[in-house]
Amino acid sequence: MxxxxxxxxxxxxxxxxxxxxxxxxxxxxxxxxxAHVLTSHGLDVLLLEAGKQVDxxxxxxxxxxxxxxxxxxxxxxxxxxxxxxxxxxxKPPYAPKDSPWKTVQSYVQGWSGSDYSKNILVDEKEHPYxxxxxxxxxxxxxxxxxxxxxxxxxxxxxxxxxxxxHDGWGEDWPISYADIEPYYDKVDLYLxxxxxxxxxxxxxDSKFQRATRLNAAEVMLRQSMAKSGKVLTPYRAGxxxxxxxxxxxxxRCFGRGACNRRAGGCDIHAAFDSPTxxxxxxxxxxxxxxxxxxxxxxxxxxxxxxxARGVAFVDAATGTTMEARARVVVVGASTLESxxxxxxxxxxxxxxxIGNSSGHVGHNFCEHVxxxxxxxxxKDLVGKPRTLDDGRPGGFYVPRFRNLKDKQKDYLRGYxxxxxxxxxMFPNASRAPGFGAAYKKSVREYEGATIxxxxxxxxxxxxxxxxxxxxxxxxxxxxxVLRFDFKFGENEKKMAADMANTAKEIFEEAGIExxxxxxxxxxxxxxxxxxxxxxxxxxxxxxxxxxxxQSHDVKNLFVVDGSSHVSASCQNPTWTIMALAxxxxxxxxxxxxxxxL
Amino acid sequence: xxxxxxxxxxxxxxxxxxxxxPRGVAEAAETAAAAAGRFFSAPEMALLDELxxxxxxxxxxxxxxxxxGVAAYIDGRLAQYxxxxxxLKADRERxxxxxxxxxxxxxxxxxxxxxxxxxxxxxxxxxxIAKPLTEAEIPTEEPEERRQPAAEKPxxxxxxxxxxxxxWTARGYYTSKVGIHDEMEYKGNRAILEFSGTxxxxxxxxxxxxx
Numbered sequence: 001m002x003x004x005x006x007x008x009x010x011x012x013x014x015x016x017x018x019x020x021x022x023x024x025x026x027x028x029x030x031x032x033x034x035a036h037v038l039t040s041h042g043l044d045v046l047l048l049e050a051g052k053q054v055d056x057x058x059x060x061x062x063x064x065x066x067x068x069x070x071x072x073x074x075x076x077x078x079x080x081x082x083x084x085x086x087x088x089x090x091k092p093p094y095a096p097k098d099s100p101w102k103t104v105q106s107y108v109q110g111w112s113g114s115d116y117s118k119n120i121l122v123d124e125k126e127h128p129y130x131x132x133x134x135x136x137x138x139x140x141x142x143x144x145x146x147x148x149x150x151x152x153x154x155x156x157x158x159x160x161x162x163x164x165x166h167d168g169w170g171e172d173w174p175i176s177y178a179d180i181e182p183y184y185d186k187v188d189l190y191l192x193x194x195x196x197x198x199x200x201x202x203x204x205d206s207k208f209q210r211a212t213r214l215n216a217a218e219v220m221l222r223q224s225m226a227k228s229g230k231v232l233t234p235y236r237a238g239x240x241x242x243x244x245x246x247x248x249x250x251x252r253c254f255g256r257g258a259c260n261r262r263a264g265g266c267d268i269h270a271a272f273d274s275p276t277x278x279x280x281x282x283x284x285x286x287x288x289x290x291x292x293x294x295x296x297x298x299x300x301x302x303x304x305x306x307x308a309r310g311v312a313f314v315d316a317a318t319g320t321t322m323e324a325r326a327r328v329v330v331v332g333a334s335t336l337e338s339x340x341x342x343x344x345x346x347x348x349x350x351x352x353x354i355g356n357s358s359g360h361v362g363h364n365f366c367e368h369v370x371x372x373x374x375x376x377x378x379k380d381l382v383g384k385p386r387t388l389d390d391g392r393p394g395g396f397y398v399p400r401f402r403n404l405k406d407k408q409k410d411y412l413r414g415y416x417x418x419x420x421x422x423x424x425m426f427p428n429a430s431r432a433p434g435f436g437a438a439y440k441k442s443v444r445e446y447e448g449a450t451i452x453x454x455x456x457x458x459x460x461x462x463x464x465x466x467x468x469x470x471x472x473x474x475x476x477x478x479x480x481v482l483r484f485d486f487k488f489g490e491n492e493k494k495m496a497a498d499m500a501n502t503a504k505e506i507f508e509e510a511g512i513e514x515x516x517x518x519x520x521x522x523x524x525x526x527x528x529x530x531x532x533x534x535x536x537x538x539x540x541x542x543x544x545x546x547x548x549x550q551s552h553d554v555k556n557l558f559v560v561d562g563s564s565h566v567s568a569s570c571q572n573p574t575w576t577i578m579a580l581a582x583x584x585x586x587x588x589x590x591x592x593x594x595x596x597l
Numbered sequence: 598x599x600x601x602x603x604x605x606x607x608x609x610x611x612x613x614x615x616x617x618x619p620r621g622v623a624e625a626a627e628t629a630a631a632a633a634g635r636f637f638s639a640p641e642m643a644l645l646d647e648l649x650x651x652x653x654x655x656x657x658x659x660x661x662x663x664x665x666g667v668a669a670y671i672d673g674r675l676a677q678y679x680x681x682x683x684x685l686k687a688d689r690e691r692x693x694x695x696x697x698x699x700x701x702x703x704x705x706x707x708x709x710x711x712x713x714x715x716x717x718x719x720x721x722x723x724x725x726i727a728k729p730l731t732e733a734e735i736p737t738e739e740p741e742e743r744r745q746p747a748a749e750k751p752x753x754x755x756x757x758x759x760x761x762x763x764x765w766t767a768r769g770y771y772t773s774k775v776g777i778h779d780e781m782e783y784k785g786n787r788a789i790l791e792f793s794g795t796x797x798x799x800x801x802x803x804x805x806x807x808x
Contacts (some may be wrong), residue, residue, distance in 0.1 A: 063786060066772035072670070073772075077677050077685065100682045112772075196797045200805065213794030226803040234797055255789040388784035388793040401805065425783055429767035435652040435727055436720070443767075444658065444780060 004248050007055050008280055014291040016324050020046040021592065023311050023326040025296045025341065028144030030332030030561035032274030032282075033187075033578045037585035038330070039287035043592065046324055047279070048294040048313055050333075051140030056147050056275070060116050060267035062258035066425075073261070075118040078102040081110035082124065087135045087523040092484065093128035093473070101125075106137040107526075108148070112426070113261035120147050120265070126476035131467075131484035135525035136336065142292060143274040144334065145528065146574070148264040151271050151393050152418060153193050153238035154571035155184050155204045159404060163567050167403065167412050170364075170461045173566040174538050174547035177204065183579040191272045192240025193575070194253070194393065198233050203399040203571065210241040212392040217378045217421035217451040217512075222396070224510035230401050235394025235418075238272040238575065249276035255391035260424050271393060291324075293317055295477050299329055299345040299354050299557065306349035308557045314477045328556045328588060328597055332581065335365075335562040336467060339533035340482050342544075342559070343469050355534070355551035355559070360544050362468050364535050366461040366568040368527035369415075369492040372500035373454030374507050375428075375516040378421070381449035386423060389448070395420020398453065398506075400570050402498070411494040412460065415570045417503065419453025431515060451512060455499035458570040460491050461532050486524055496521050529573055534563040549584040556597040560584055634672030636689070641696050642668055647712055648699065649766045651723055659779035662770050670769035695758030698751050702726070705751070726755035727763075 021043035024034045031047060038045050066072040075081075080101040082094050087107065095104035104124040109117065122138045129136060139145045159166060161173040161180075181204070187193075188207035197205040211234045214222060222232040243252035253270035269276040282288045293316035300323055302309040310325035331338045339362045345354040353361055400414035427447040432439050459465075470483040500519040507514050537543025540552035549564045551557040560581040562573050569576075591597050632646075633639040646668040655661035662668075675692055678685035699722070703711040707718050714722070734753050770776040777783045 065774075065777070065786070067774050067777070071674070071677070072768070077674070078679050078682065080684075100684075198803065210792075211797060213792040213796055215794045219795045219800065222797075222800065222803070226801070229803065229805040231803045231805060255792055256786050258786060386782040386784060388789070391785045391787075391789055392792050404805075423781065423783065423785075425777065425785060426771045427781060429771055430764060433727075433729075435723055435763060437654055437656050440653050440656060440661075440780070441658075443771075447781065 003251055005057055007053060007057070007275065008283055010053055010290045010292060014046070014289055016322060018325075019310075020044050020289075020324065020326040022046075022328040022330055022588070023048060023324055024330045024332060025311060026144065026331065026333035026337070026561065027142050027279060027290070028139075028146050028274050028332065028334060028561070029574050029577045030334075030581050031330075032143065032146070032278035032332075033581040034330045034332055034558075034560050034585050035288055036278040036282045037582050038589060039282045039285040041586075041589035043287060043589060045282075045288050046326065047288060047290045048296055048311060048324065049142050049290065049292045050295040050316070051142065051292065053142040053275075053290075053292050054119055054147070056120075056143070056265060056273065057267045057269070059119060060265040062116075062261065062265065062267045063256060066112075069115065071115060073113045073115055075105075075109060075114040076102070079109070079118065080104045081114060082107050082135070083110060084523065087133055087525075091132075092130050092134060093124070095124035095128065097125060099125060107135055108137055108528075113258075116261070117148050117265060127481075128473055128475060129482045129484060130470045130473050131482075132486055133523050134484045134486060135523045136530075137525070137528045138334070138337075142279065142290070146272060146274040146277075149238075149271075149273075149574060150264060150572070151235075151237045151239055152397060152572045153195075153206070153236050153272075153575040154397070155206060156180075156569045156571055156576050157202045157204055159202045159400075160567060160569035160571070163413070169412050171535070171537055171542070171566050174536050174543075179547075180576070180579050180583060183583045184575065186582055187575060187578045190244075190246075191238065191277050191578070192242070192244050192250075193236065194234075194239050194241040195236035196234050198231050198399075200231065200399060202404055206236065206575075208236075212237065212241070212394065214396065215387060215389045215422045217381060217449065218396050220378060221421070221451065221506075221510050221512070225398070225506060228509070230398060230506070232396050232398050235392070235397055235420075237393035239266070239270050239393040240272075241270070247277070247281060249280050253393060258425070259393050260390050295479065296333065296341050297321060297344065297477070297479050299331070299341065300325075301345070301347045301349055301354065303348065306554065308354070308554055314479070316477075319477070328558065328592060330585070330588070331557070331559045332561045335530040335533050336482060338559050338561055338563045339467055340469070342534060344480055350553070355544055355553050355557055357553045358541055358544055360463075360535065360542060362533050363463050363466040364461045364532045364566075365465045365467060365486055365530065366459045366532040366565075367525070368456040368529045368568060368570060369459050369488055369496055369521060370454060370456050370527050371518060371520050371522040372496050372503060373417070373419075373452065373518050374503045374514050375450065375452035376507050376512040376514040377446055377449045378451060378512055379449070383445040384448055386448060389422025390420070390424045394418070396453075408498065411491045411498065413458040413491075413495070413570065415455045415457030415495060415499050417453040417455050419451065421451035423448050451507075452516075453503060454518070455496070455503065456527060456529075456570055456572070457492065457495045457499055458568045459488065461535070461567050462489065467533060488521060488524060493521070529562075529568065531562040531565040531568050531573055534559045535566045536564045537566065548587040549580060550588070558584060558588055634669065635676035637672050637675070637693075637696075641693070642672060644696050644699065644712055645671060647719075648723075648762060649769070651719060652763055652766045653770045660775045662766055665770050665773035665775040667766055667769035667773070670773070671765050674765075691758070691761070694754065695762065698754045698758060699726075701751055702755055723759070725752065726759040728756060730756050730760070
């Protein structure tokens with residue numbers, strides 16, 4: 001099939017007089033999936049995206065060599081990427097309006113290759129937030145963070161969905177694995193996923209396309225870990241390695257090297273992104289209208305019924321507020337932005353914010369704790385001839401192995417490791433000491449022998465971890481911003497300590513010489529896996545949404561993103577966000593047809 | 598006006614120590630060598646080029662930082678820095694001061710500038726400033742100004758400069774054609790039919806004790 005390299009044009013004028021079947025707010029994994037599923041049911045959908053449509057095929061230039069770029073891939077030097085110390089030592093807002101920097105962006109822009117993602121991530125000066133320290137990474141463009149995500153695509157299991165039954169903490173999800181499994185399958189087959197089946201109950205296998213391969217150091221580590229029953233599996237990537245016959249916007253992965261360039265992004269769209277994976281195909285149904293530059297301010301309410309009437313949004317081009325109307329409003333603006341939108345939608349019918357009679361919107365905020373990890377050398381590989389180690393979407397994943405059949409003394413739940421070994425485009429040249437010929441040789445000979453991994457651990461869902469609306473501060477558009485009240489607790493700290501110790505043990509058991517052992521926890525938010533601020537549940541008093549992500553209070557309001565998750569699990573959430581959104585939108589379409597909404 | 602190499606080196610010391618050059622001196626410095634940078638004076642460029650090549654030298658395997666144009670990369674980067682932004686202005690000043698310190702330390706030990714010194718003297722000086730900083734000497738992570746602790750023995754200034762010099766040298770070198778292709782023999786960033794490495798299906802399955 002001939003691949004389309006140019007994104008389809010979006011309408012210049014959008015009809016706001018008509019009442020759409022559904023308005024979807026947000027165009028990332030959740031909003032994109034909602035648009036795809038609802039249009040596939042023949043519903044007329046208006047998708048509102050706050051940012052622009054960016055031609056990521058042109059923007060990401062993943063084949064470009066650093067020496068062909070005037071700043072070796074760095075964004076203009078008038079822009080600043082927030083550093084770890086700034087997040088840790090200062091308080092938000094991190095980018096005051098009078099900052100001397102032309103733009104300030106989140107920490108992911110501090111890695112190499114920032115010029116390619118500078119138009120995808122927000123300018124922190126325009127989008128402040130307040131409260132406790134939090135490294136909040138936001139992408140306001142069509143497709144949101146899926147344009148630059150890390151691609152690790154994992155399923156949750158009943159160890160996650162039924163966590164409370166297992167260990168007593170928090171709440172069980174109102175669904176079990178059997179409910180969502182068919183939708184994981186649909187997501188796998190529609191979007192493509194690469195991986196190797198391991199037959200684990202706690203990390204169910206997907207409908208995998210061709211797996212990536214392990215290099216010598218990774219094979220060595222896998223075999224060493226197997227002795228204690230721990231699994232190291234090739235990175236389960238939301239990447240089509242065999243191609244997708246039904247999608248003309250996406251190429252199969254052909255193993256080029258810039259996958260390691262952060263903040264990521266795949267300009268051949270082998271890695272899933274919402275525009276090419278979901279939105280552009282949905283446009284072809286003729287049922288989808290996309291309006292970019294539309295910053296949702298409030299969900300409007302029909303005063304007679306208390307139901308959602310539509311969405312009031314700020315038009316970025318003119319700064320004026322407009323309203324679009326629909327029979328159903330579907331929110332997928334990201335865990336934190338969706339909570340902000342609900343809380344900002346106050347009316348006589350919903351004085352605490354729409355859908356918030358429980359008082360739980362913004363609460364039970366959870367995510368993943370990260371920071372601890374190890375780096376080391378495999379001595380046998382030092383000085384060996386160069387191999388191609390990084391022409392692939394990721395290295396390896398070590399699924400959770402704690403608190404399954406065992407019970408850890410001092411903490412609940414578990415963590416997994418992400419890692420990789422071998423040569424990237426650039427060596428880690430700061431590690432070798434000294435200078436001169438010996439230094440140069442050391443960098444050259446050790447680079448192929450490097451291996452490293454870092455943990456992602458479940459942060460327990462706790463009511464007191466929350467976001468609320470700041471009473472004073474507003475963003476560039478005059479919309480009240482979020483105030484964070486979020487801190488890691490004792491469970492996270494103890495888990496992180498075990499993560500650090502165990503990572504080192506695993507490496508030492510494999511005979512890897514550990515050269516960096518990181519024990520410290522990164523600032524809250526670092527994982528970019530924020531979840532839980534409008535959780536599902538069977539009890540309207542303690543949850544915001546039903547098992548179909550439908551508001552308990554407002555029947556024609558759905559929130560289909562990570563805010564609905566009842567617990568964080570330790571698996572990366574994107575694939576679950578999409579599977580849940582698919583399931584809920586099937587239900588929504590059915591209910592709408594039956595006249596129940 | 599004819600300027601000998603030795604005059605140029607003297608001027609380098611002046612230039613490095615004095616950010617605001619008298620007009621005549623600045624012109625003389627520019628005439629001194631064809632290779633004035635966009636930010637650094639010609640003598641500074643010559644010193645920087647010497648330093649980066651000492652950090653990553655040419656060897657039998659590949660070219661060094663000189664062949665990779667690392668001095669021009671660092672100079673070009675600093676030239677793009679907007680001095681209206683305080684952190685960037687401070688970065689620029691630190692680089693000028695760092696180069697001046699290298700010469701000052703050289704003169705203090707051997708009575709000669711760095712470039713006039715013998716290879717053994719140059720190496721000995723770099724070894725001095727390549728010593729790791731003690732905890733107290735590492736610049737604080739205080740983000741506002743990337744503040745340096747009140748200083749400052751020249752030795753410590755030199756050590757701090759070396760950290761930055763080495764890091765930028767490595768960045769310039771390993772992102773260059775010489776660094777990526779000749780030195781590291783990087784094999785990626787090209788289309789491949791099959792991933793390289795071992796297919797996990799050929800390895801024995803793992804049996805977790807838990808399941």
